[in-house]
Structure formats: structure tokens, C-alpha cells
Amino acid sequence: MTGADQTPRATPRRPPRKRPDAAARRQAILDAALAVFAEKGFAGARMEDVARRAGTAKGTLYLHFKDKAALFEGLVRTAADPVLGMMEAQVAQFPGSTRDLLVLLFARLHGEIICTPRRHIVRLLIGEGERFPELADFYFRTVVARGQDLLRAINARALARGEITSDAALRFPQLIIGPFLTAVIWIDLFERSEPLDAEAMLAAHIDVVLRGLGWRDEGVGA
Amino acid sequence: MTGADQTPRATPRRPPRKRPDAAARRQAILDAALAVFAEKGFAGARMEDVARRAGTAKGTLYLHFKDKAALFEGLVRTAADPVLGMMEAQVAQFPGSTRDLLVLLFARLHGEIICTPRRHIVRLLIGEGERFPELADFYFRTVVARGQDLLRAINARALARGEITSDAALRFPQLIIGPFLTAVIWIDLFERSEPLDAEAMLAAHIDVVLRGLGWRDEGVGA
């Protein structure tokens, strides 16, 4: 912290810390919430634990979020939005082959989600989604639908460039994202029982799925 | 329990018992538990609801299961075991092509899991598994490890028959099962937002993945 105006410990009633501004505090709450929700699930997470970890009192949480569900929603929104935005931008102006594009995107998914606490959000949503339909709907609109559009765009691009021949992934983008989901789940649940090299698995997935969609190295026109 | 010394005074024909026998009651509890856990999640499920649905009092539950976690464990065990056993038997003596075998297995997964309340167990496990490590370990041993062995056996068989050339699915059985998981999750969470024809998706998956693994229609030897 700021070393200049540190007050001596003589007066215990006086917290020397300056108040963080609203945005910083909100972010601290979200960070704490991610950790606690990830560890305990939605129902099992205690608001008091979130508060303690964020360095605030419980009441303060309710100045920033209406209730527990709103906190969770805020969590999903802030975690997913930047990653998706970045990917959309990259797809929109990627010059190289579709294979290189997929390699890049899965590397992003690996680095930004699988290897970070963000992956817990995915698993959390899966577990709690059915009990909170409005949350599942929100997640569908905010993340899933956008992700599907992204995958469809990639597939349409590959078809147009003559790199692949099958439209299966256009009809079922789930076929592309499935192993990523599996990896997220595996790491959280079974890593202790049997470690998984997610990066190698996703690389194998790209190979298999592209070949399965009729991959030709240079495309039809080149 | 020896058959020789039947109770002298009792009527030889068993009068219809008013109380259901232990096994039937246990099954009734498990059926009720599946419904309630599926709807509310582990933490949200109330033991009293399970009891009411099973037609017993709450205390009776504790005559059959030590606590809530033991009930959940019993649920996982009884739901998964028969399906896996059936599949193992089928794979062990299947005469036809690997494609036909995969079609058959995914049809089973569709009919026995995706289309039944059993699919909720999968989703439940994903959501709650990290909070109950011993449950995740149990599930891994009971279901996941067996499923992997099954998939590896299928892939080894296909390689041996010269039907495919890639060993990717031997190294990562997750690539085969991924879309099935995705389908389970999708149906529970997003069916309302965007319906998914799981059967068609799994059919497309088989096509893509077999082609991706280097499928040859007749195998090398035939």
C-alpha cells in the first residue's frame, strides 16, 4: 500500500487504509466471488466468505449487487465478455488458413479459460443453470449464442475458401466446442485421478475434426 | 434362514405384506432421489421432499442411507452401472464394423441417458463434483474409467481391423465422448433457447470423427 502515510499501530480504531474507489471495490468483490463460487458452488458459497475475501463487510456486497444471483450474473458477464470480444475481433480480420485460425482460437481458450479460474464459471453454470433458468438464458444470450455465431462464421469461411467440404460444423457448432467443454470438466473433476494434457488433446481435436470435415491443405482455389 | 426349519405356525403362502420389502423401498427412495436431485441440485434437494416422493417419512431414509451424500452416491451407482455393463457386453462380442458399433453405442447413450432423467446425474456430477472430491473419485472409478476403457477397446479394435489409421482416439478417448457430454448439457440448459436434435448431432459426430481418424469403408484386410 501507500507507505507514506502509514499510521502507527497505537490507535487500533483507526484503519489507515484509504477507501478504494467504487470500481476497484466492485472488482475486488467479483474476484472474491469467483474464488468462493468456484470452490463451493452457487448454493454453497457464503456471502460472508465472499465479503471477507474481498476485504469488506457483508453489507457492502449489497451496495454493489442486489443479491446473490446478481453477484453471480455480474461474475459471468465480466469474465466471459472480454474473452469473447477478443476472439470475435480476431476472427473478423484473420488473414491465414482456417487451420491456423482454429489453432489460435483454441490456444486462447486454453490460455484464457482452461488455465485460469475462469474455467470454474463454465462448470458452475452447467451445475446450477437448470435451477436458475433466467441465469441460463442470460448465459445463452451473452456467451453461447455469440460463441456459436463465431464458430459458424469460421466454418462458413472455411467452406468459402474451399478448405473443407462438409457443412456438419455449420449445422452443429457443438461438435467443434465439445472437447473444450470436456477438458474444462476433466481438469476440475478428474485431474487428480488421471491428468489430462488439454493442449495436446485440443491439438488432436483440431486435426481430427478438420480431416473429418474434408480438409484440403491449400483450399480449392489456391 | 435355512430352508429346512420353516416357521411351524406361519402360513406357507406369504400373505401380501403391507410393508414393501427392503429392496423395493430402497429402490423407491432412489427413484425419488433422482427426481429431486435432478430438479434442485445436491445442496438444494431437501431430504423431506425425497421422503415424501418416495412415500415414506424422512427418518426412513436414514435407515437405508447414512446421510445425504451416501444417498447421492447410491444414486450414481445404481443409475450408471447397468448401462455401462450392457455396453461392455455388447462391445465384447460385436461382430460388425466399428461404424455400426459406434452407431449402436451412441443410440444407447441417446436412448438410455439423454432421453431419460439419468442425464441429470451427469450434469449434477459436473456441478457438484469438485465440492465432493470423494464423490468425484468414486464416479471416476465407477463410470469414467470404465467408459474410457470401453472407448479405447473400440479404437484398438478399429485399428486392428484396418478401419482407421489414427490413434488419436486411443490417446484421447475424450474426443469421442465430448459431443455426448455437450448434448447432455445443452438439453438441460439451453433447450428452451435453441432446441438441439441430439440424435442428428451424434450421427454427424460419428461421420466426422471416423473420417477424421482415417476411416476406410471395408478395412485393410477385407
Place this chain on the structure above:
DNA sequence: GAATTATGACTGACCGGTCAGTTTTTTCAA
């Protein structure tokens, strides 16, 4: 009538959300 099985009221712990009170920051008149 003894043994087994079932019951459901009860208990103790837990937790989301509130709010009266406290501390910090801002405002503004002198």
C-alpha cells in the same frame, strides 16, 4: 409380546439479507 420397521416433531446449526449505527469523504459558509 418381542423384535423390527417406520414416523414426524424437534433441535441445533446455518445463512441470506437488513438496517441502525459508525466512519470517511465532500461540500460550503465563514
Place this chain on the structure above:
DNA sequence: TTGAAAAAACTGACCGGTCAGTCATAATTC
């Protein structure tokens, strides 16, 4: 510049409700 009051931010004890698990009692069986 000052300092006093108003506004804003924060706190945590508390409340109301929930629920897993218990156990004294009752019902059924043999």
C-alpha cells in the same frame, strides 16, 4: 483555510427462515 454539517460509504449484529439429522414413540410383523 477551516471546520462543521451533510452525504456517502461501510459495518456487523441480528432476524427470520431453512433444513439435515435425531429420537422417543407408534405401528407392524412374527
